[in-house]
Amino acid sequence: MSSTNSDPAATFESHRRRLLGLGYRMLGSMADAEDAVQETYLRWHAADRGKVSDPRAFLMSITTRICLDILTSARARHEEYVGPWLPEPVLDTAALLPDRRTELAEDLSIALLLTLDRLSPLERAAFLLHDVFDFSFTEVASTLERSEAACRKLATRARTHVRTLRPRGTGAPPEPVGGIDAKHVRLISAFSAATQSGDLNALTQLLASDVRIVTDGGGKPAAALTNANRHGGGHEITGADRALRFLVGATRERLNPEWRKDVRFRFALVNGLPGVIVEAPEGPVQAAAFEIEGEVIRALYVVHNPDKLRHLVRALAVAGAG
Incomplete structure (x- = not known):
């Protein structure tokens, strides 16, 4: 048999x-x-x-x-x-x-x-x-x-x-097992620092001229992490000038009194790309993946629709245990 x-x-x-x-x-x-x-x-x-x-x-x-x-x-x-x-x-x-x-x-x-x-x-x-x-x-x-x-x-x-x-350079590059390439960690960290400080010159150096930013909220009311979250929808932005205005606006939103103080940021490979998961006590509230070419960010994809993040609870628990 x-x-x-x-x-x-x-x-x-x-x-x-x-x-x-x-x-x-x-x-x-x-x-x-x-x-x-x-x-x-x-x-x-x-x-x-x-x-x-x-x-x-x-x-x-x-x-x-x-x-x-x-x-x-x-x-x-x-x-x-x-x-x-x-x-x-x-x-x-x-x-x-x-x-x-x-x-x-x-x-x-x-x-x-x-x-x-x-x-x-x-x-x-x-x-x-x-x-x-x-x-x-x-x-x-x-x-x-x-x-x-x-x-x-x-x-x-x-x-x-x-x-x-399919954009050039979008295939997932070889990454170290269990983590992000160190140079990508540095680039994302520099991007985060420049965004938080509002350093437009630094941001300009980090973004490709035709950078694309896509945020997906799905119309779901979620934690106020960015303007996109607040309105529950999302944005699709192309071009460094528009991206800079969007990022600065999102940063101002984060700095207001409603910005959550109980979140933590975790570097992770998101769909094989270097990324960051934002975790709150109730679970993941945002996942961002960076499409990087050389020393610049070509695209940033941000998901904060809670329905699309629920399955990450188990994945993050496994990653933490590992």
Whole structure:
């Protein structure tokens, strides 16, 4: 008797990491990805496993189809979302990696996830299954219930969009295990100091001329950390001049009497990028990821929607224990 029949739970667990990685890349949400994987688990136990010759392909196909169903309703939620949308930040990217280690497979940067979000659901699925998770187009066609030719076209269109829209230098660079590169810590620390002091000259030196700042509050009332938090929405800003005005305004907000005194800042890798987590007694209240090229910041992504930070409680506890 095969292990598929004798121990279905063990068979499933051996594939959980790649299923979760697929779900997160498809949905941009750890909570939704975990729900998709749990639904896959239930369908796996209900299936006639004696007829399953390749558990990996079977489970990946189920997860993909569930994600496509979720994306239908997620698209509607996207349209009603208040302010810019960012994916849920993750700290442990190793837990979401596929078996094949390539630059694209290891890239879970926010920039790439935003690029994937611009694709149609079918384009995203075909591209991820083939280019990231090493499915043959025969397997992709079976999963998406389309012809191989159609799936090749979907993947090609997606690949073109990814190459065009994915900013240069956004692949997660090699980082020391368990922490951020020291030079990135220094740069982020200098950025924080310049922001707090209002040193516009220093900030100008630290920001790329076309720097992009995106903040995601999701319309949720949250702790007053910045103007973006106060209004519950978010901002999307491009260009050093606008970024400087925004940062100075946010700093003034922080210096008012309502600025919380009970928060602490923790350096962490956020989606494989150097970042900072802001923690309050009730848990994480903000996660920031810095896209750095050379000695300047090219992009800053800040999530303070509390719904997108809940899963970090467990991740931070594991990191603290380690």
